[in-house]
Amino acid sequence: MVFASLKAGLYQAWSNKRILLAFYFLNLFAGLIIMLPFRQSLDVFMEESLMGEKLAGKIDLDFVIEFMSNTPQFLDVSIAMLVFGGIIYFALNLFLSGGAFTVFASMISRFFQINKDTLHALQEAGVPEPVLKDLMVIRDEVFHDRNSFQEQLRRVLSESDIVEWGQVINYFATRHFIHRYKITDQVLDHLKSLDAPAHIFEYVKSLHGEGFHKKIRLEKYLQDFLGEGQEGWINEITAKARYRYSAETFWQGAGKNWGRFIRIGLFGIAYFIVITLSLIFVKFMGEDILLGENDYQWITYWLGWMLLFLIYFIFLGTMMLVDYARIYCVINNERSALTALRQAFGFLRRHPRRPLTLAFTFSLLSIVTLIIYNPIADLFTAPSAMIIFMLFVWQQIYIIGKMFLRLGLYASESYLYHHLRIATPEPLSPKDIDDSSEFVSPEPSI
């Protein structure tokens, strides 16, 4: 599941390169603003010095020392810029992330399927054997819309079974996937503009909102209904149904969620600070009480590393909390940051393993990118304009890579959230399902 989420997330990030650019340019712009005092200080300090040429090669520590001692105001200004710039950047990032989460959520489609996992989960949930046997009739069949799935259930199950187990079956049979094809208004408008036959138009209209993971699935779906000889229309429909980034969705999502995301972000920061400070306090108090001031250096050394790792995991946990709270907000149009955080907390409590694995995987990926970046960047030391330009390009490729991973993380988390929320393989009692029913889109259940 983690790998599937990772794959789906990276695909979504790649499919929405414009979002990537929005994040990148914000980062670049903020970096440029914060860099300005440094550039200004360099200009003033270096004037027409030949140092301008010398520094094109390796860094000169003597210069760094002189620069720091002769322009002490530079550090103050830079730190202030970094703090204020950082705050603004943080807020704008949250703004963009609203759009990103909205777009990613819009790419996730649902289907229904009775498969091996479903049957196992239903068995664990207490569904009796005869009912499971009846369900075997439609095993592995894919239903893109809920109505057809429910029709099939009515066909294979008795009315009393449906009353008793329908909701549970519906719950465990729900699957999510990233659609690459979707029947949208644009598809219908296109068919209208081509004066498509009424039966084709009506059929496609009935599929409005349905997503398809692969082109071949959509084509098969259309072919099954339209029959042979309709390849022209099928091609028209699939071409138009191909997923395209929607700026409208992105900016609307960004604007709509900004306020709540800022509140979530602030709660997240407060949470992180409180937990971290408490941990540090406990560590030092514990050391003081248990070991006094005479503890061996190896104890303080390793306790220090442990503390650092714990802080890292708190950081990781906080970021996960904030991310899943944002996902919750987007999916459920939740206005209350506290509710979203509470729901995210509940979600992470119920499913700690896979979200953590996913987050940690991205963390490792980011380290890998840095390990790749560093030695190559070190090669660009020659004092030539071309080499310096190449270094710049390499740096920006790295930053874009980081952004890509971040968006991949957002998308993967969204995907994982959908999946774990609905199609959890862990045994659930009907009570659990009821508890989490608020997550389910408010469609009438059977």
Place this chain on the structure above:
Amino acid sequence: MSAAFTFIHRGLFLSLLFLQILLAQTPSPPVLFSEPLSPRNANYDIKVVLNTDNGELQARQILTWKNTASISTQELQFHLYLNGFRNNRSTFMQGYASSLIDTPLPSIKWGYIDINRLQLLPAPATNVQQYYSLIDKESSAAIPGTDLSTATRFIQPDIPAHTEDKSVISVALPTAVAPGESISLYLDFSAKLPTPPLARTGFKEEYFLVAQWFPKVGVFSDEGWNCHQFHSNSEFFADFGVYNVWMTVPSENLLGATGLIVGEPTDNGDGTATHFYHAEDVHDFAWTTSPEFLEFKGQAQDVEIRALIQSDHREQGPRHIEAARAAVEFFQDRYGDYPFPNLTIVDPRRNAGRTGGMEYPTFFTARTFYGAPEGLHRLEEVIIHEFGHNYFQHMLASNEFEETWLDEGITSYLEMLAMNHIYGPEGDLIDLLGIKVNNHHVQRAGYLWAPDVDPIVRNAWEYYSDGSYGINSYSRPAVMLSTLHNYLGDSTMQAIIRTYVDRWRFKHPKSQDFINIVNEVSGKNMQRFFDQALYDNAILDYTVDRIFTRPYQPATGHDYTKTISSQTFDPTDLSATLVSDTSDIEEYYHSEVHLRRLGAFIFPVEIEVVFEDGSIRRETWDGESLWHKFSYTLPVRLKSATVDPENKIVLDLNFTNNSKAITPSSLGKNKLSMRWLFWMQFILDQPEYLNIFSIFL
């Protein structure tokens, strides 16, 4: 050092040691040097018992002192350094407290030293056996000679206002000690070490660093007594002598000390053991003991190395030995023999950091921490530095109260050379995760921090601040000597230091003595350089203030009728002013380089003037005037000018303003800006991103 000498040296020592074992019951110490290396005018025999429960010392001491001056004295002056920790009114603690600024004094259990009895013995001791019974017996009731206990008074020679300071005591003698005459005194004293340790002395739990612990006679010369109060910013000054010291500590403790152990420790049968150490031609004696020490041993040329390491740092024991080995080889190969057969390194205990990084003859303390990475050579730097002090302070015993730079400054300079030699030209101090920092960068950074607050030479307690004391004792002299090094050349500078060591070993050199040797060996009169560098706060900063180049403007006007061509034009020919305009002459360019001396420090500089055709002119300027201009009329444009193009003058505050280009390159600025931009982008992206570990890469 020749192998034969090493062999004789070591053979003699082993024979004497063997003899000592045969005569185990008689306190006859070995003779390390058949010919004394020093005047040996302050000799100490001390028996001390350490109470490890409370840090108390009970000791008896015989001092045999010889007046080496050409005048008589009827007074002796002693340092009682431990009284610096006696209370918060001592000169030391007042200085220490002011250095803490707004921070209250840490919780200290005070240290002190009290002389219980002071007696002038009937005749000066000629060997240790003569008065050994006095310090050996349990009671000292029947001490012969004149009781001087009531002839003592505390004096405050540096800061008379500190009337409660008891770090110097004056003893009135019944008769004057004539030049060349010797006397012996018996002293019975009690002392207590501070905890936690302060200023290199004290104890922490089971760890003891016992330094500056006994009544130590000042230095008497034709100028009178030199016996300064104990200041928070000063180290020491003393005469050479022979030390025989018996230290009684718990049997399970390891002990290290100045000099050599004589025989095996004697088990006293009461849970204690007595260790007997002997040292010759040293001017101080420090020791350490702890049951937690781990012992590491090594060899460097003819020097046996012993490291007493805390169990916390057991993995770093070999690092201590290896750094010491490199230091011994570096100094012996370049600056002459380290005459002592051994060297002891002490690794201070955790929470006793104030005993770290301190030098004593043949014995010094290092400093490290658990997990110190290999690429961080701070431990090695400390070891190299402290070993260097065995030359500059312990052999060349300058006055650290008055001219700190002579030991700390010279040692810091040599430490830079040693680090560079041993750990390579790049990253000799830090070579970690791609970050490379050299020792000389750190020294120069320290110097640039406050280059003109004080002159280098000043009484240690009279600097503006602790920071100024540190900069003017360590980094500024190191940078000054590096400048001299670059100016005179590597071999000349090595010859200077070698000559200085050869001529002043086991004496008390002063700044002028060093300057005289510089002048003599280099064949140049560097007095003015040292006057500015040592006794003034003048800063050194040369700059290329302005450069320009423009087409030569031929003379025109009423008086100019003569016609010449570019082939016959000579700008130095005054008669050529009588010319009329010709288009040929426009191919010439008039260029100027304007230099300024921004500081008061005058030093000759080289200037490199580069023209567009690649030709280079080397100029020199004596730097006497505030500014100087060079002008050129040549058929080529000026490209750039640089003062001190090789950055030889490390004292120059600003290398960046040393050059100017007609068309400056922005490449460097662009690259730095780009790097800065990247780091800003990277940092900005951190909070949202899950790669916090990446900061460690």
